[in-house]
Amino acid sequence: MSGLHADAVAVLEGWQAPDEGQEKLRHEYLAHLAAHPDGMWKPCQDGHITGSVLVVDPAGERVLLTLHAKLRMWLQMGGHCEPEDASLPGVALREGAEESGIEGLRLLVPEPVRLDRHHTPCAWHLDVQYAALAPEGAVAAISDESLDLRWFSYPEVDEVADASVRALLHRTRVLLGG
Numbered sequence: 001m002s003g004l005h006a007d008a009v010a011v012l013e014g015w016q017a018p019d020e021g022q023e024k025l026r027h028e029y030l031a032h033l034a035a036h037p038d039g040m041w042k043p044c045q046d047g048h049i050t051g052s053v054l055v056v057d058p059a060g061e062r063v064l065l066t067l068h069a070k071l072r073m074w075l076q077m078g079g080h081c082e083p084e085d086a087s088l089p090g091v092a093l094r095e096g097a098e099e100s101g102i103e104g105l106r107l108l109v110p111e112p113v114r115l116d117r118h119h120t121p122c123a124w125h126l127d128v129q130y131a132a133l134a135p136e137g138a139v140a141a142i143s144d145e146s147l148d149l150r151w152f153s154y155p156e157v158d159e160v161a162d163a164s165v166r167a168l169l170h171r172t173r174v175l176l177g178g
Helices: 003-014 020-035 088-100 154-160 163-176
Strands: 048-056 062-068 077-080 114-119 124-133 146-153
Touching: 003 020, 003 088, 003 124, 020 048, 020 114, 020 124, 048 088, 048 163, 062 088, 062 154, 062 163, 077 088, 088 124, 088 146, 114 163, 124 163, 146 154, 154 163
Parallel strands: 048 124
Antiparallel strands: 048 062, 048 077, 062 146, 114 124
């Protein structure tokens, strides 16, 4: 078992799910990791853990979404684990910086905000979702994985994003106190 695999197990074992559906997913993720020593990595065709992050502006009024080049959907930043990753929060922050161009993202809370399992062209993604605050004066830059990158007010997210992103935003807003 890799250090990242052990970290993912520890994160998921220690996470207090906010509702019954999230608790069920937490158990499913843990069962997946127990059955798949390679369950952190993209080649695992039965699915693999991914990390993502919803980037919130410093004022806590907008979120940064990427128009994913392959999926052609407005999503939070995120993606696959890499061998050099040491932790799930680290995966989310690395992906956030790579896809947004923003360095210095800071997790809103150290634990996941929610979990989301979805099918992609490569396999099932067992996504562990975080939220992070962008630093003051942050300037976003489009990566090669994106067709566009844009700040959206909370109401605008309802108009452009799918149910998963809307649920992530809702949980993030609860954690922000609004």
